[in-house]
Every structure is written in C-alpha cells, then in structure tokens.
Amino acid sequence: MSYIEIVMNSIIVSLAINSAEFSRLYRGEAHEVICTAKDGRTVRFPASKLRQFLTHDGIYGDFKIYFSSENRLVKIEKLG
Numbered sequence: 001m002s003y004i005e006i007v008m009n010s011i012i013v014s015l016a017i018n019s020a021e022f023s024r025l026y027r028g029e030a031h032e033v034i035c036t037a038k039d040g041r042t043v044r045f046p047a048s049k050l051r052q053f054l055t056h057d058g059i060y061g062d063f064k065i066y067f068s069s070e071n072r073l074v075k076i077e078k079l080g
Contacts, residue, residue, distance in 0.1 A: 010066045011037040014080070015050075018058040022047070037065075045073050053078055 016017045023032040025047045026039050028059060053059050053076075066074040 009069070009071075010064050011017075011039065011043055012049060012062055012064050013037050013043060014062050016058075016060050017050075019054070020058075022050070022058055024055060048078055049065060049073060 008023050015033075015035065017033075030047055031046045032044050033050065034042065035061050037043055045065065051078070053061075062079040063076055064079055068074055
C-alpha cells in the first residue's frame with residue numbers, strides 16, 4: 001500500500017470587514033472578497049466562504065486560506 005501526501009498551499013490575510021459592508025453580500029451587491037496577503041500576493045475568493053466567521057460587528061482577524069495546486073480554495077480557518 002502506498003500513501004500519497006497531499007500538500008496544500010496557504011496564505012495568511014488580515015481582514016477587517018464591518019457588518020454593514022459584509023451585508024452587501026446578502027443584498028447581492030458583492031460576491032467576492034479581494035485582499036492582499038501578508039506576503040504581498042493578491043487573493044480573491046467567494047465572500048460566502050466567510051459567513052461562518054461573521055459576528056454582529058463583522059469579520060475581523062487573521063485568517064489562513066488553504067488552496068489546491070490548481071489554486072482552488074480548499075478551506076479557511078481563523079487564526080488565534
């Protein structure tokens with residue numbers, strides 16, 4: 001039996017999105033988040049992937065975004 005190691009690429013971003021700005025998603029005005037990672041790369045992903053992190057104040061903090069070798073989003077986790 002052989003084992004295949006799956007290596008995921010990742011980046012870290014700091015987000016500060018107030019609840020009013022994020023509500024644009026629910027009104028259909030915004031579909032994507034575009035931000036700059038801490039290493040300077042630009043990343044774009046569906047705003048809907050952040051819903052799990054939404055509080056009454058919005059979405060704030062550092063997040064690690066994992067993506068496949070095809071640059072497809074795999075998962076997002078909040079750090080700290």
